[in-house]
Amino acid sequence: MTSKNLLPFLLLLACSTSNANSAADAREATANPSVELAAKVKAETRRAWQGYMQYAAGHDEIRPLSKTAHDWYAQSLLMTPVDALDTLILMGLDAEAKQARELIETKLSFDQDIYVKTFEITIRHLGGLLSAYQLSGDKRLLELADDLGTRLLPAFDSPTGLPYVDVNLRTGRTRGTESGPAESGTLLLEFGTLAKLTGKPIYYEKAKRALVETYKRRSKLDLVGATFDVASGHWTSTDSSVAGGIDSYYEYLYKCWRLFGDGDCKAMWETSIKALNARVADKVRGELWYGHVDMNTGARRKSEFGALDAFFPALLAVSGDLERARKLQASSMKMWRLHGIEPEALDYRAMKVTSPGYALRPEIVESAYYLRRLTRDTRYLDEGREMFEDFERWCRTDTGFAALESVVDKRKKDSQESFLYAETLKYYYLLFAADDALDFDAVTFNTEAHPLRKTWKD
Ligand code: DMJ
Numbered sequence: 048m049t050s051k052n053l054l055p056f057l058l059l060l061a062c063s064t065s066n067a068n069s070a071a072d073a074r075e076a077t078a079n080p081s082v083e084l085a086a087k088v089k090a091e092t093r094r095a096w097q098g099y100m101q102y103a104a105g106h107d108e109i110r111p112l113s114k115t116a117h118d119w120y121a122q123s124l125l126m127t128p129v130d131a132l133d134t135l136i137l138m139g140l141d142a143e144a145k146q147a148r149e150l151i152e153t154k155l156s157f158d159q160d161i162y163v164k165t166f167e168i169t170i171r172h173l174g175g176l177l178s179a180y181q182l183s184g185d186k187r188l189l190e191l192a193d194d195l196g197t198r199l200l201p202a203f204d205s206p207t208g209l210p211y212v213d214v215n216l217r218t219g220r221t222r223g224t225e226s227g228p229a230e231s232g233t234l235l236l237e238f239g240t241l242a243k244l245t246g247k248p249i250y251y252e253k254a255k256r257a258l259v260e261t262y263k264r265r266s267k268l269d270l271v272g273a274t275f276d277v278a279s280g281h282w283t284s285t286d287s288s289v290a291g292g293i294d295s296y297y298e299y300l301y302k303c304w305r306l307f308g309d310g311d312c313k314a315m316w317e318t319s320i321k322a323l324n325a326r327v328a329d330k331v332r333g334e335l336w337y338g339h340v341d342m343n344t345g346a347r348r349k350s351e352f353g354a355l356d357a358f359f360p361a362l363l364a365v366s367g368d369l370e371r372a373r374k375l376q377a378s379s380m381k382m383w384r385l386h387g388i389e390p391e392a393l394d395y396r397a398m399k400v401t402s403p404g405y406a407l408r409p410e411i412v413e414s415a416y417y418l419r420r421l422t423r424d425t426r427y428l429d430e431g432r433e434m435f436e437d438f439e440r441w442c443r444t445d446t447g448f449a450a451l452e453s454v455v456d457k458r459k460k461d462s463q464e465s466f467l468y469a470e471t472l473k474y475y476y477l478l479f480a481a482d483d484a485l486d487f488d489a490v491t492f493n494t495e496a497h498p499l500r501k502t503w504k505d
Contacts, residue, residue, distance in 0.1 A: 081428050084435065085479035089138045091439070092472045095463075096135065096143045098446030099127050105154050111449040112461040120161040125150055130171050131468035132179040133497055137485060138476055148179075152187055157195045162213040162222060165202040166230040168195070170295075170495040171465060173237040177244065178497035189244060196241045196250055203253040207280040208260045210234065224277040227284075231277075232261045232296030235303050235312075236493045243307075243503040255311075258303070261296060262315045269322035270342040271296065287342035288327060290392075291355040295494040297323070298358065301366045306491040306501060320366065328371075329395075334381070335374035336395045351401055352382065353392035358494075360414035364421050376418055379411050380430055386454040388437045403453040407442060407463065409470035409496065416478040420487045431478045438471075470496035 103109035106116035107126035119126065128147040135144035173192055180188035201219035202210040209231045212223025238254035241247070264280060265271050266287075273284040273292045289297060300316035303309050326345045329338040337359060339348040357379040364372035383389045385398060389411060392402035412434060419427035441457050442448040448467055452458040473496050477485055490498035 081432075081479040082481065084432060085476055085481075085484075088435070088472060088476040088479060089140065091443075092134065092138060092468065092476070093140055093143060095447030095467065095472070096131065096140070096146075098444075099131075100146060102446060103127070105150060108465055109446060109463055110461045111444045111446050111463045112459060114446055120159070120163060122159045122161055123154075124157075124159075124163070124168070124172065125155045126171060126465040127468060129155070129175040129179075130465035130495065132175060133182055134468050134473040134476075136179065136182045137473065148183075148185070151191070155191060157191070157198050157216050160215065160217045162215050162220075165199060165210050165212060165214055166233060169199065169234050169237050170493055170497075171469065173199075173241060174493040174495045174497035174499075175469065177237060177240050178493075178499060180244075181498075181500050181502065192241055193245050193247075196238065196245075196247075200249070200253060203257060205277045207277060208253075208256040209275070209277045209280060210257050211277055225274055225283065226277050227274045227292045228261050228271045228296035229292050229294055231257045233299050233494050234258070235299055236306060236491065236499060239303065239307055240499050243501075255303075255309075258296075258299065259311065259315075262300070262319075265319075265322075266342040268326055268342065268345050269318050270326060270340070270345075271319075272342045282342070285342045286339055286348055288339040288351075289323065289337045289356050289359050290339070290351070290353060294355055294358060298362050298494055301362060302491050302493075305365070306499060308505075316366070320368075324371070331396055334378045334395075335371060336378050337375070338395070350394055350396040351392050352378070352395050353402065354389050354405065354408040355391075355410060357382070357389070357408075358410035358413055361410075361417035364414070364417045369418075369422060372414070372418060373422070376411075376414050376427075376430075379414065383411060383434060383437075388434075388441050388451065388454045388457075390454045400455060403451075403455050404460070405442070405451040405454050407448055407450050407467045407471055409466060409474050412471060412474040412478065413492075413496065416474045419478055420482075428478065431475065435475055438475075466495060 099109045102114045103116035106123045107118045110117050128150045132147045135147055172195055176188045176192040198216045199214055202214040202221055205211055211221035212226050214221050234254040235258050238250040242251035270287040272282040273286040275282050297319060300312050300319055303312035304316060326340050327337050329336045336352050337356060338350045340346060341348060360372040360376040382393050388405055390400040390402060391404045394401050415427045415431045441451060447463055450460040450462040452460045490500050492498050
């Protein structure tokens with residue numbers, strides 16, 4: 048093996064060792080500074096995991112300022128271990144991954160008399176369990192996913208096939224009819240993968256119907272609104288955008304084509320992206336943004352873009368539109384730089400913050416990662432470094448990371464959502480790590496950054 052051929056092998060080794068400050072990390076850092084950053088992200092992930100283990104082990108989340116535990120419902124569903132497990136495996140944090148697996152296998156039971164959010168539990172738990180199963184081959188994780196899938200199925204039994212917002216995991220009772228495209232249209236990657244891996248087509252059929260029923264309600268302009276009533280299927284808000292509440296509906300139209308080769312999803316995506324680029328895209332000062340319009344008339348409602356919308360460059364890039372992806376990522380970075388970390392929402396005409404919090408969200412880093420992989424442009428590594436430095440400067444605590452109440456005055460908030468581990472730290476790591484840390488072309492990330500792989504024939 049020549050020294051040139053040896054390099055990728057060494058890079059892989061450097062990223063998979065469980066000692067972040069190992070000699071291999073240090074050697075590679077000299078050759079490639081982004082490997083040093085990958086090692087740093089890995090060390091920070093280990094530190095944040097240890098914080099969770101010390102103060103909140105077995106609970107859904109740690110509250111990073113009060114150092115207390117927080118559960119979403121009356122019973123813990125071990126949200127942090129489930130969301131974190133594939134990240135720990137990918138980073139080669141073997142001891143920490145073992146702890147997460149032990150917690151899941153000894154403490155996680157879905158046989159609970161609690162109403163859970165159909166969307167959140169699907170993207171975090173189903174996605175996390177399926178991805179960790181594919182990475183580890185541990186069948187117990189697939190069994191847990193299958194059990195959860197069965198318990199979530201009653202959510203789809205509405206008059207329209209659009210899922211109820213909440214479902215009781217033990218009784219199968221449902222509630223919550225005010226929903227929206229993200230909640231009804233961000234289920235098929237997980238339920239579809241579960242169908243393929245268990246041989247139970249019902250999972251695919253129910254989630255696909257929910258996606259199609261959402262699409263069928265589009266306006267004459269081929270746009271969807273923000274909220275609808277699950278029982279009647281009527282829109283209750285006609286505000287159309289790529290923001291939270293709608294965002295990952297578009298993501299799954301494209302990605303269900305990518306993962307399953309489902310031609311209906313491809314056709315729905317092509318119609319939708321045309322309409323978004325024609326109606327929702329907005330040019331201001333020569334910059335590209337995506338704002339808010341009325342789904343029926345196309346009239347502009349507000350020039351707002353935020354941390355959640357920042358996923359859209361990744362979607363544009365992976366679906367082949369690198370030009371718009373690059374331009375929109377430049378706008379997202381302008382948003383980030385306004386206060387040295389991004390706000391939840393911004394009026395991009397006035398360049399004024401409209402919602403000042405920062406929830407440790409990953410989307411802008413996800414877009415940098417996709418663009419780096421798809422263009423090879425080192426600009427996205429530089430952006431990643433800048434964002435990671437700001438993220439550490441403002442959000443780091445002695446147990447992990449804390450959200451911000453305000454990006455303007457940088458006041459911290461006692462919250463650390465599990466997507467910190469599933470997404471934010473994972474995307475930073477993958478952005479900086481050598482390509483072979485994960486085969487980008489072979490996986491499709493669900494909206495919670497859980498990589499899913501096609502391991503079935505059809
Ligand atoms: C995550 O739970 C998912 O990415 C979801 O699609 C949107 N919100 C959070 C992260 O910001």
